[in-house]
Amino acid sequence: MIEQIFFYIFAIIAVVSAIAVVTSKSPIHSAIALIITLLQVAAIFILLRSPFLAAVQVFVYVGAVVVLFLFAVMLLDLGGEKIKEQFHQQTVLGVISSVGLFVVLLFMLSRGSLTAPTGGYTEAVLAKNTEVIGKVLFTKYIYPFEVVSLLLLVALVGAVVLVLNQKGKDGV
Amino acid sequence: MEMNIGRLIPEFIMLGGAFVLLILEFFIPKGPRKWAGVFGICLSVVTAVVLSTQGYGSALSGLFIHDAISLYFKLLFLLVTALIFYMTILYEKNIENWRGEFYSLMLFCTVGFMFLASSSDFIGFYVSLELVAITLYILATFTREKSKSVEAGLKYIVTGALSSGFLLYGISFIYGTTGQTGFTEVAALVINNGGNGYLAIGLALTVLGLTFKVSGMPFHVWAPDIYEGSPTPITALLAAGSKAAGFVVIIRILLTALGSVRAEWLVLVSVISGASLIFGNLAAMPQKNIKRMIAYAGVGSAGYLFMAVAAASTLGTGALMYYLTTYVFAITGSFIALVIFYNSEGSYTIESLAGLARRSPLLAITIFIGFLSLAGVPPLGGFIAKFYIIAAAVQQGLWALAVIGVLMAVVAMYYFLIVIRSMYLRPAINTEKIRVDNYTRILLYGINAVTVLLGMYPGPLTDWVMAIADTLFV
Numbered sequence: 001m002i003e004q005i006f007f008y009i010f011a012i013i014a015v016v017s018a019i020a021v022v023t024s025k026s027p028i029h030s031a032i033a034l035i036i037t038l039l040q041v042a043a044i045f046i047l048l049r050s051p052f053l054a055a056v057q058v059f060v061y062v063g064a065v066v067v068l069f070l071f072a073v074m075l076l077d078l079g080g081e082k083i084k085e086q087f088h089q090q091t092v093l094g095v096i097s098s099v100g101l102f103v104v105l106l107f108m109l110s111r112g113s114l115t116a117p118t119g120g121y122t123e124a125v126l127a128k129n130t131e132v133i134g135k136v137l138f139t140k141y142i143y144p145f146e147v148v149s150l151l152l153l154v155a156l157v158g159a160v161v162l163v164l165n166q167k168g169k170d171g172v
Numbered sequence: 173m174e175m176n177i178g179r180l181i182p183e184f185i186m187l188g189g190a191f192v193l194l195i196l197e198f199f200i201p202k203g204p205r206k207w208a209g210v211f212g213i214c215l216s217v218v219t220a221v222v223l224s225t226q227g228y229g230s231a232l233s234g235l236f237i238h239d240a241i242s243l244y245f246k247l248l249f250l251l252v253t254a255l256i257f258y259m260t261i262l263y264e265k266n267i268e269n270w271r272g273e274f275y276s277l278m279l280f281c282t283v284g285f286m287f288l289a290s291s292s293d294f295i296g297f298y299v300s301l302e303l304v305a306i307t308l309y310i311l312a313t314f315t316r317e318k319s320k321s322v323e324a325g326l327k328y329i330v331t332g333a334l335s336s337g338f339l340l341y342g343i344s345f346i347y348g349t350t351g352q353t354g355f356t357e358v359a360a361l362v363i364n365n366g367g368n369g370y371l372a373i374g375l376a377l378t379v380l381g382l383t384f385k386v387s388g389m390p391f392h393v394w395a396p397d398i399y400e401g402s403p404t405p406i407t408a409l410l411a412a413g414s415k416a417a418g419f420v421v422i423i424r425i426l427l428t429a430l431g432s433v434r435a436e437w438l439v440l441v442s443v444i445s446g447a448s449l450i451f452g453n454l455a456a457m458p459q460k461n462i463k464r465m466i467a468y469a470g471v472g473s474a475g476y477l478f479m480a481v482a483a484a485s486t487l488g489t490g491a492l493m494y495y496l497t498t499y500v501f502a503i504t505g506s507f508i509a510l511v512i513f514y515n516s517e518g519s520y521t522i523e524s525l526a527g528l529a530r531r532s533p534l535l536a537i538t539i540f541i542g543f544l545s546l547a548g549v550p551p552l553g554g555f556i557a558k559f560y561i562i563a564a565a566v567q568q569g570l571w572a573l574a575v576i577g578v579l580m581a582v583v584a585m586y587y588f589l590i591v592i593r594s595m596y597l598r599p600a601i602n603t604e605k606i607r608v609d610n611y612t613r614i615l616l617y618g619i620n621a622v623t624v625l626l627g628m629y630p631g632p633l634t635d636w637v638m639a640i641a642d643t644l645f646v
Binding site for chain 2: 139140141142143144147148150151154155157158161162164
């Protein structure tokens with residue numbers, strides 16, 4: 001019961017701030033509203049017994065993506081400008097697709113068919129899911145994990161190489 | 173949970189080489205790096221030797237497997253890498269703001285190819301694919317001073333991201349229905365439970381996403397621009413390496429993991445095959461630039477290879493491997509010749525090739541043999557490969573595809589013959605001879621000999637690829 005009350009609190013704040021993201025005139029207000037939305041989603045993940053997903057949501061989306069976005073907005077000094085044209089020509093398409101998605105999700109949820117096999121993990125194991133993910137990541141899935149580390153290294157080298165190319169002209 | 177790190181020794185050797193080159197780059201002044209290219213070639217040879225001594229089996233708790241098919245493809249990738257390194261040594265001076273990281277990144281790319289050939293799990297396969305993709309994004313835009321290169325690179329990255337989206341969405345559907353990510357586990361579940369609607373959606377999205385890597389029909393749009401805009405060795409790497417890497421994954425996913433629901437993907441793969449064949453070959457006809465022409469011809473080749481996948485038989489899969497091998501030799505041979513030509517002429521248009529036969533008979537004959545093999549003319553390797561593929565399609569009753577394949581082979585003959593006519597029958601604008609150094613001379617003779625040999629005496633390679641293909645269908 002208490003869980004449900006909390007769910008509704010988080011859900012309502014999430015929806016309201018999501019609406020604020022698209023309606024507010026200033027990019028900074030939009031970004032801050034987006035942070036609030038994502039934090040609420042993280043809270044809902046905790047209610048669903050997924051602390052790991054909640055942490056990732058906070059670290060990656062709130063911590064990295066949106067803060068980076070805010071920095072970009074502030075550094076480029078876009079904050080003062082108001083967005084004049086909020087809804088561009090794709091309004092109709094956007095409305096159709098989001099209403100369509102809503103209808104499909106509603107249909108699936110009402111039939112209770114949004115379930116998937118959980119594989120080898122029982123409810124009891126999944127309750128400690130951060131621990132489970134940590135263990136699995138360093139034992140069974142060590143191979144993709146290490147390949148990802150290589151991938152990040154290559155991306156880093158690539159970023160440096162491509163940016164330095166331009167300075168190469170001045171003999172640096 | 174056995175780890176068996178020893179099975180990854182070939183990959184570790186290549187990775188070690190990549191790191192050594194990357195670190196050495198700090199200590200050496202800017203400039204040419206021919207020795208790095210030689211180092212890369214030696215490294216590929218050593219890795220190939222070590223690789224052939226490795227026993228079959230799995231490692232890293234079953235997510236990494238080494239079997240007949242991964243051995244074959246890894247040897248193919250190492251061959252491609254060695255030849256491309258040689259090509260880069262020749263091409264080096266044409267890259268503005270040349271940086272030694274080029275070689276190191278190419279080694280990373282090869283490691284990515286090798287990981288792809290060994291992946292037996294959707295997650296491992298996806299991250300290896302991204303490793304390859306990101307390396308290729310960087311390499312393709314290396315000459316970013318040219319605005320054409322930047323435009324091509326952007327197109328490549330955007331299409332790549334879109335196709336990754338398709339792929340991941342598809343994989344998530346497959347995972348959603350089966351609850352498994354391993355290819356063999358998925359295969360076991362699918363055999364027992366059969367397919368359902370979600371699996372079909374997942375399958376369709378995965379196949380569409382994979383067409384990006386092999387420049388197949390819906391995601392081919394990047395190919396002509398990237399082939400034209402990127403450094404020529406990278407064009408060859410994209411044409412030969414990326415295509416082979418894409419198809420080893422397609423073999424594993426469609427034939428191993430989802431072979432039992434062939435009925436669900438047969439139509440889609442056949443449509444992709446037919447569309448790629450028709451579009452690629454027809455669009456190649458009016459091209460003026462050789463690299464663009466090869467890009468469209470490559471879309472056509474993806475069509476033939478998809479036809480072999482659609483056949484889903486021993487003959488088809490063996491033919492696919494045979495095709496890729498002949499393709500590698502034809503592409504690398506003609507690209508090495510084109511690089512030498514570009515070094516002296518600075519152009520890739522078909523017109524500029526006029527009279528090449530008189531200026532350098534060796535370059536002309538190499539491009540001649542390479543292109544005729546791509547077109548599938550009888551005494552050459554490409555003919556045997558196309559013959560096997562069409563035979564496999566006929567054997568499985570895919571008549572429509574077989575007919576399209578034969579017709580498009582005729583079309584391919586037309587546009588490759590335009591180039592050959594230009595080289596042999598047109599008078600040269602510039603009659604100066606083009607010099608070819610002795611190592612390149614020997615290498616080109618070797619590649620031509622292999623292409624001819626694969627066509628005249630296909631026995632040994634056929635036995636090998638058919639034996640490998642047999643292991644897939646037991």
